Every structure is written in structure tokens, then in C-alpha cells.
Amino acid sequence: MTNTAIALRDLDTALAAVVEAQLRDGEVRGLEPDDLLSVMDAAASVVRRAEALLVDTVGEVDARSDQRDLSVRMTTTYGCRSVRELVERTTRFSSRRAGELIAAGRAVRRTTSLASGEVLPAAFPALREALVAGCVGVDGVIAVAGALGSVRVGRDAILAADEELAAAARGDGVDGAPPLPAEELRAQALVWAAYLDQDGPEPRDARAMRKRGITLGVCRDGLVPVRGELLPETAGQLQRIFDSVNNPKLDGPAGPCFTPDGEEDAADPDAVCDTRTRTQKQHDALATALTIAAASGQLPTIGGAAPTLVVSARRSDLEAGIGSAHVQGIDEPVSIAVARQIACTGGIERVTFDQSGRIIAITVNDRVFTHSQRKAIVLRDGECIIPGCRVPAAWCEIHHVIEAARGGPTHTDNGVLLCWFHHRTIDTGGWKVRMNHGVPEILGPVWWEPAQIWRPTTKSPTRRRDLLEAAHPR
Structure with a gap:
């Protein structure tokens, strides 16, 4: 074991004693606010200095694995397919974290000239010095190198940007600002990239157009993974859709909120009680947008019809309320509850087979509300009728209060506006x-409506005026 490794092991032992005292004995809970921040700052400094060693060692492993002769590659020697795999196994980091270390290593690694044996400077020498000094970590190196690495300009220009950004990371830049965190470093690096790139954004746009794409994975455990990269304008439009559906609600139901385990959360008793995470809300907003787009009539048809979500289930399972259904194009089955929810907003086509599998009858039960019915329901309800939800009417689905399968008619007296999530x-x-x-009436959960009283609901401004005038006649 080298002296460096021995010194690090000793440091690790000393750090373990500090962590033990702080976490196992609960000393953190007793710290004053200033002391908490002081501990946080010191711990972050230790992490950054450790990352400097990690980046340099990973960079050297990367260099020793970049050999034409497979037999002398370091990855081959240790039985790994790639540098990323070797880093993952050694550090026990995630694949993403290992990739960041490799990218940072390539940005600040010093190479050796094959001709003279001279040690050459790193691609970003000033950033390397800031890393060694503990002023910047892996995320800061990635922020700068990622923004400037693809800029096609002379070396002198890159070095000028490197010096300026490293100074900003240290806190001794020309403006005298304190050390910048990684996100602000990235913002400044992007400004430098735009300034240095004399050709403008067109080359980047061309590369982005080639790399754009989305892939749907294989359904596992009821979820389909989505991978890909969006163009900035596409991501911006999607973010606007997320914002429009998930905008902050200021007049939602007040009352105690609950954790996912069902325990009351008394930390914020007046908060809007929506237990969804941000990512869950964005999923539901995307589901809403897809439903609206499919029903818009402006998408290309498939087989002469709109791109309709087709869900199939056996009649016996639907009637019993148990069993499985199948979404066209997805291998894994879904629950009958999902099928019934989807059928609530669409039509049902009953296909009857004989014992040999021959189709002997097709019956279409159109349960879709007409445009006139929808306009009337929108006028009555205004938007999603659940208190605190502000999803507009145009984004809502119409819910059969009494299911058609149980005799409920497709009539304005049996339809209400619900957003995708509440539906x-x-x-x-x-x-x-x-x-x-x-008239729609709502019975809320006990935490929202302790008296458990059914209450009429509408968010239509016209109807609200009628109700106000009825309650306060002139």
C-alpha cells in the first residue's frame, strides 16, 4: 500500500470517529444554526478534496485503459468491460456518478508527451488548480467542461475562460463575488461559450437534431421506463405544460396532511393536501396533455381513425371487477380498475367469440359525451370539481358518476369534470x-370535511354569481 493510501486510511479512521460522534450520539440535533452551517461547510470541503483525488485517480485509470492492445488495458486486467464498470465496482458509486468522475478526469488530467516525456497541462489547467485547492468539486468541473468542451475556438480563448471561471470558483474573480456554486458556474460557462462561439448556435443545433430522441422501455412492475433527450424548445414547451397543470394552488382544502404511510403530518397543517411528488405531478400533467392531443382531431390517423388507446378485457373480469386488462402495445397487463377508468371516457366495443375463437358479433356502445353535452357540463362545473384543483375544463375528462356498466347514462345529469389524476x-x-x-355534490375526506356533509360544488363563475345572488338577494 502506498503512503498516500495509508494516509487516506488514517484520515478515514479519524473521520469515522467524528461521524460516529455526530450521527450515532445525535450531536447534530443540538447544534446552533451557525454551528450546523459550519459543520456542513467543513464536511463539503472534505468531500471536495476527496473528489480531487478521485478525479485524478479515475483520470489515470482512464488513460491506462485507452490502449490499442487489449491485453495491456487496465480494464482488461481487472476483468471489466469499461472504465465506468471498473470505477463503479471500486467506488460502489452509481453508473451516473462514475461517468461524471470519468468526464471530470478527462477535463483536468495532465498527460505525458510520447515524444519528449514532458508532462503536458490539462485541458483546463486553472480549473484543475481550483480542484486541487478544494474550491470546486466534480459537479463544478463538469459544469465548466461540459459547457466549454465542445466550443470550437483557439486554445488561448479556452484558457482565458478557464482562468476566469476558476477565479469565480475560488471567490477571487474581478467582481469580488463569493465562491460560486456549480449551477452558477455552469451559467457563467454557458455565457463564455456563447461569447467564444463565433459561428453561433447553428452547429450545436445540428448536433442536437441528430441526437434528439425518446425511447420507451419494456414494461416492468407496472411501469414503462422513458429515456431520451429533448431539444430545448421541446423541453421548454413540456415544462410550460407541467407548469400550467401543476401551478401552485392557493385556495385548496386546508387541513392536516398525511404521509404516504398514513401518519398525520402536523408540520404544515394549512398546506394543500396533495401527497403527490413533483415527478408524479409531472407524469400526470404529461398524461393529461397526451389525452388532450389524442382527442384534438389534429393528429394523423391510424387505420382511418384517431390515435385511440385500446384496452381489452374479458367481460367476466369487467363484471366481477377483478382480473387483468391489456393495453395495446404494452406487454404487461394492467388492472381492471385501469380499464374501467379509461372506458369511462371512451366507447366500449364488445366483440363476441365462439368456442373456437371465431368473431361472431361486434357491438359498439358509444359512451362518449357529445360536444354539446361537454360544453354544458363545462358551463356548469367550470373546471375539475375537486376542491383545490385548478386544472382547467379544456384539460379535464368527463367522469360517469354512475358507471355505464352499472346503468349510468351518458347524460349531463351523470357527468362531471375531473382532471386526469382525480379521475x-x-x-x-x-x-x-x-x-x-x-347538480354535482362532493363529500371530502374526513380530514377535510369532519362533519361528512355532501356539499354542492361548482367553479363556474356564472354559476357562482347565481349562487351568491340567491344567498344574498338585493
Whole structure:
């Protein structure tokens, strides 16, 4: 073992004693705010200095694995397919983290000239010095190298940007600002890239157009992984859709919120009680946008019809409410509850087979509300009728309060506006809906409505004016 490794092991032992005292004995909980930040700052400094060693060693492993002769590659010697795999196995980091270390290593690694044996400077020498000094970590190196690495300009220009950004990371830049975190370093590096790139964004746009794409993975455990890269304008439009559906709600139901385990969360008793995570909300917003797009009539047809989601299930399973259904194009089955929710907003086509599998009858039961019915329901309800939800009417689905399978008609007296999320969870989310002589009424969860009273609901400004005038006649 080298002296460096021995010194690091000793440091690790000393650090372990500190961590033991702070975490196992609960000393952190007793710290004053200034002391908490001081500990956080010191721990981050230790991490950055450790990352400097990691980056340099990973860079050397990368260099020793970049050999034409497979037999002398370091990855081959240790039985790994790639540098990333070797780093993962050695550090026990994730694949993404290992990739970041490799990229950072390539940005600040010093190479040796094959002709003279001279040690050559790193691609970003000033950034390397900031890394060694503990002023910047892996994320900061990636922020700078990622922004400037693809800029096609002279070496002198890159070095000038490198010096300026390294100074900003140290906190001794020309503006005298304190040391910048990685995100702000990246923002400044992007400004430098735009300044140095005399050809403008066109070459980057061409590369981005070639690399854009989305891939749907194989359904596993009820989820389909999505991978890919979006063009900036596409990502921006998608983000705007997320924002429009998931905008902050300021007048939602007040009351105690609950954790996913069902425990009451008293930390914020007046918060809007939506237990979805941000990523779950974005998924639901995307589902809403896809549903609206498919129903818009502006997409190309498939087989002469709109791109319709087709879900199949056996009649016996639908009637019993148990069993499985199948979404066309997805291998893994879904629950009958999913099939019933999807059928609530669409039509049902019953296909009857004989014992040999021959189709002997096709019956279409059109359960889709007409445009006129939808306009009337929108005028009555305004938007998603669940209190606190502000998804507009144009993005809502119409829910059959009494399912058509149980005799519920496709009539304005039996349809209400619900957003994709509340429509999907109306049977399990604690909210109940009923119609009282054609007027929607809501029964909220106990935490929201302790008295458990059915209350009329509407978010239509016209209807609200009528109700106000009825309650306060002039």
C-alpha cells in the first residue's frame, strides 16, 4: 500500500470517529444554526478534496485503459468491460456518478508527451488548480467542461475562460463575488461559450437534431421506463405544460396532511393536501396533455381513425371487477380498475367469440359525451370539481358518476369534470362524487370535511354569481 493510501486510511479512521460522534450520539440535533452551517461547510470541503483525488485517480485509470492492445488495458486486467464498470465496482458509486468522475478526469488530467516525456497541462489547467485547492468539486468541473468542451475556438480563448471561471470558483474573480456554486458556474460557462462561439448556435443545433430522441422501455412492475433527450424548445414547451397543470394552488382544502404511510403530518397543517411528488405531478400533467392531443382531431390517423388507446378485457373480469386488462402495445397487463377508468371516457366495443375463437358479433356502445353535452357540463362545473384543483375544463375528462356498466347514462345529469389524476383516483383518493337532481355534490375526506356533509360544488363563475345572488338577494 502506498503512503498516500495509508494516509487516506488514517484520515478515514479519524473521520469515522467524528461521524460516529455526530450521527450515532445525535450531536447534530443540538447544534446552533451557525454551528450546523459550519459543520456542513467543513464536511463539503472534505468531500471536495476527496473528489480531487478521485478525479485524478479515475483520470489515470482512464488513460491506462485507452490502449490499442487489449491485453495491456487496465480494464482488461481487472476483468471489466469499461472504465465506468471498473470505477463503479471500486467506488460502489452509481453508473451516473462514475461517468461524471470519468468526464471530470478527462477535463483536468495532465498527460505525458510520447515524444519528449514532458508532462503536458490539462485541458483546463486553472480549473484543475481550483480542484486541487478544494474550491470546486466534480459537479463544478463538469459544469465548466461540459459547457466549454465542445466550443470550437483557439486554445488561448479556452484558457482565458478557464482562468476566469476558476477565479469565480475560488471567490477571487474581478467582481469580488463569493465562491460560486456549480449551477452558477455552469451559467457563467454557458455565457463564455456563447461569447467564444463565433459561428453561433447553428452547429450545436445540428448536433442536437441528430441526437434528439425518446425511447420507451419494456414494461416492468407496472411501469414503462422513458429515456431520451429533448431539444430545448421541446423541453421548454413540456415544462410550460407541467407548469400550467401543476401551478401552485392557493385556495385548496386546508387541513392536516398525511404521509404516504398514513401518519398525520402536523408540520404544515394549512398546506394543500396533495401527497403527490413533483415527478408524479409531472407524469400526470404529461398524461393529461397526451389525452388532450389524442382527442384534438389534429393528429394523423391510424387505420382511418384517431390515435385511440385500446384496452381489452374479458367481460367476466369487467363484471366481477377483478382480473387483468391489456393495453395495446404494452406487454404487461394492467388492472381492471385501469380499464374501467379509461372506458369511462371512451366507447366500449364488445366483440363476441365462439368456442373456437371465431368473431361472431361486434357491438359498439358509444359512451362518449357529445360536444354539446361537454360544453354544458363545462358551463356548469367550470373546471375539475375537486376542491383545490385548478386544472382547467379544456384539460379535464368527463367522469360517469354512475358507471355505464352499472346503468349510468351518458347524460349531463351523470357527468362531471375531473382532471386526469382525480379521475384516475376517484375510487381510492378519499373524495366522493354524487349527483343530486343534476347538480354535482362532493363529500371530502374526513380530514377535510369532519362533519361528512355532501356539499354542492361548482367553479363556474356564472354559476357562482347565481349562487351568491340567491344567498344574498338585493
